[in-house]
Amino acid sequence: MEKPINYRPTKAIIDLQAIEHNLISLRQYIGKDIQIIAVVKANAYGHGDVEVARTAIQAGATMLAVATPDEAVHMRGNFKDIDILVLGATPPNFAPYASQENIILTVFSTSWIETVKQYIPLANQLKLHIKVDSGMGRIGVSTKEDLLELYEAIVMSNDFILDGIFTHFATADEEDSLYFDNQVTLFKDFLSVLPKRPRLVHVANTATTLVKEPSLQYDAVRFGISMYGLLPSSFVGSKMPFPIKPAFSLHTELIHIKKMHAGQSVGYGATYTLEEDCYIGTIPIGYADGMLRKLEGQEVLVGGKKAKIVGRICMDQSMILLPTAYNVGEEVVLIGRQQHEQITMDDWATKLQTINYEIPCVITARVPRVYK
Numbered sequence: 300m301e302k303p304i305n306y307r308p309t310k311a312i313i314d315l316q317a318i319e320h321n322l323i324s325l326r327q328y329i330g331k332d333i334q335i336i337a338v339v340k341a342n343a344y345g346h347g348d349v350e351v352a353r354t355a356i357q358a359g360a361t362m363l364a365v366a367t368p369d370e371a372v373h374m375r376g377n378f379k380d381i382d383i384l385v386l387g388a389t390p391p392n393f394a395p396y397a398s399q400e401n402i403i404l405t406v407f408s409t410s411w412i413e414t415v416k417q418y419i420p421l422a423n424q425l426k427l428h429i430k431v432d433s434g435m436g437r438i439g440v441s442t443k444e445d446l447l448e449l450y451e452a453i454v455m456s457n458d459f460i461l462d463g464i465f466t467h468f469a470t471a472d473e474e475d476s477l478y479f480d481n482q483v484t485l486f487k488d489f490l491s492v493l494p495k496r497p498r499l500v501h502v503a504n505t506a507t508t509l510v511k512e513p514s515l516q517y518d519a520v521r522f523g524i525s526m527y528g529l530l531p532s533s534f535v536g537s538k539m540p541f542p543i544k545p546a547f548s549l550h551t552e553l554i555h556i557k558k559m560h561a562g563q564s565v566g567y568g569a570t571y572t573l574e575e576d577c578y579i580g581t582i583p584i585g586y587a588d589g590m591l592r593k594l595e596g597q598e599v600l601v602g603g604k605k606a607k608i609v610g611r612i613c614m615d616q617s618m619i620l621l622p623t624a625y626n627v628g629e630e631v632v633l634i635g636r637q638q639h640e641q642i643t644m645d646d647w648a649t650k651l652q653t654i655n656y657e658i659p660c661v662i663t664a665r666v667p668r669v670y671k
Contacts, residue, residue, distance in 0.1 A: 305667045309551040309584045311659075312635070313346050313670050315354045317528050317544035322358035324541040325522055329508065333516050335359055336384065336501060338523035339374070340366035345659030346527055346547055347668040349377045355526065356381055362403075364521060368393045375400045384428060384463075388438055391415045398425040403462055405430045407439045412452045412459070419458050427453055428463035428499070431489050433482040435469050443492050450493060463499035464490065465521075471506035472532035483515065506531040510538040529644060529655045547644070547659050548635025549666070552628050553601070555581040556621065565618050566610025578621040580606075582631050585615045589662035590633070597650045601631045603638030634658075 325335060337355035339348045352363050352374060362382040365371050368389045375383060384403040391414040397404050398421035406412065407430045415425070429449060432439025440446045453459045466486045470478045486502060500517040508520040509531075528545035530536040559579050565571045580601070584590050592612045598605040599619055606619045619631070634642055644655040651657070 305669075307583055308554075309582075309588060310549075310667050310669050311345075311662060312548045312550060313350065313668050314544070314546045314548070315350060315670055317546040318346075318351060318354050318526060319358045321526050321528055321543045321546075322355055322360065322522070324543065325508070325520075325526075326359050328540050329513075329516055329520060334361045334499070334519035336362040336364050336519050336521045337526060338364045338386075338521055340364065340370060340386065341660050344524065344527055344656065345662050347670070348374065350668070350670050351526075352378060352381075360522075362519070368397075371402045372396070372400075375402060391418070394418055394425055395421060398422045398458075401426070403428060405438070406449065406453070407432070409445070409449050409452045412449070412456075416456070416458070421458050424458060424460045426460045426462040428465055428497075429453075429461065431464065431466040431486055433466040433468075433485045433489070434478065435467050437467070439466065440489075443489055446489055447492060454495075461497045463497050463501065464493070465499075465501045468502065468504060468507055471504060471511060472535050474534045479511075504531075506535050509540060510535050524656055527659070545635075545644070549633040549662065550635065551582045551584050551631050551633065553580045553625055553631060554583050554616075554627060556625060556627060558624070564610075567613065568611055571610040578624050579609070580619045580621045580625065580629075580631075582617050582619060583615065584633070584666075585613045585617055587614045587663065588666050590617065591651060591661070593651050594647065597647065598642060599631050599633050600635075600637040600640050600642055601625060601629060603640060605640060605642075 337360035339352045342348050343351035362384055363374055364384045364386050365374055366387045371383050371385045386405055389404050391411060394415040395418045403426040406427045430439040432441045440449055453461045468479055468482050499519050501519040503516050503520040505523045505525045507515055524531050525543050528543045557579055559573055561573050561575045563573050565579060586592050590612055595608055595612055597608050602625060604622050606621055608617050609620045610618050634644055644658040647658050648655045
């Protein structure tokens, strides 16, 4: 008898057709001339980078964006021809590998260029994108003088190609546009001083792409959170030019059910005491899987009905207050739809006082991703 791949019933189901739908909808919205950079950093926001990247490329993405050199190495090992851009900082000693494997690096310091020169000659010309700090306060050149100095250091060497320039907006997903507008003005001012524009200018993250002036789409857009069917904010949700489909759902099943009586307590610290006789179900998922302890009281779905997590969430298991007795093996949906009810990542984010971006990223690798 063939053994199952995953013995534990806890799993995340990733709907690749939803990701394809979101990308095709974006393509129809922005037109055929603007490139799509699929952001697959952080294991594709916890969805699975290789499978998501493959779907994105098939749906028309022309570049993959990651955050770290190691993510770029992993992506290049699976995709030999697609452009890969590292959005974050890279150590100079990564330059020879990037050159050999045609990985595009972000640069924001002339001293980085000078340090890389110790590795010359490189296997191939190293493609670079200049990062401008227009108001995030993270990496990036922050004066036009530094920009021009960096530009000259790149174009004066035969070992480098200035392939792009970009920035990142801090408040694109907010209704108040004053800070955003100031960043736009600053970036345009920086761009105007370049003797020659590089091949790709890209400033539009997901929110900018979806709700801001189309001229800001420039040569390419970076499609991140909404590729996965999640909204950057409620403001963006109110302005969406097309519907998106969530790709991530989280499932498990009941492994034990018991009838407990009024006055009995559940979980570590005996923090939850029953007020009446009821059924308690145990599910095999806990904070080691990314279901953090602050989710105590969060609702799940069982039998098409909502049921609350009660007692402290354990490392590997949790308990839920059942509306009636169910059988062992009954499906429990923690994120997703069951019959006419739905639990969303935004529900979890509200409970955890965070943003939906964080939710799939903290679901750990112990939870297998199953693709459909």
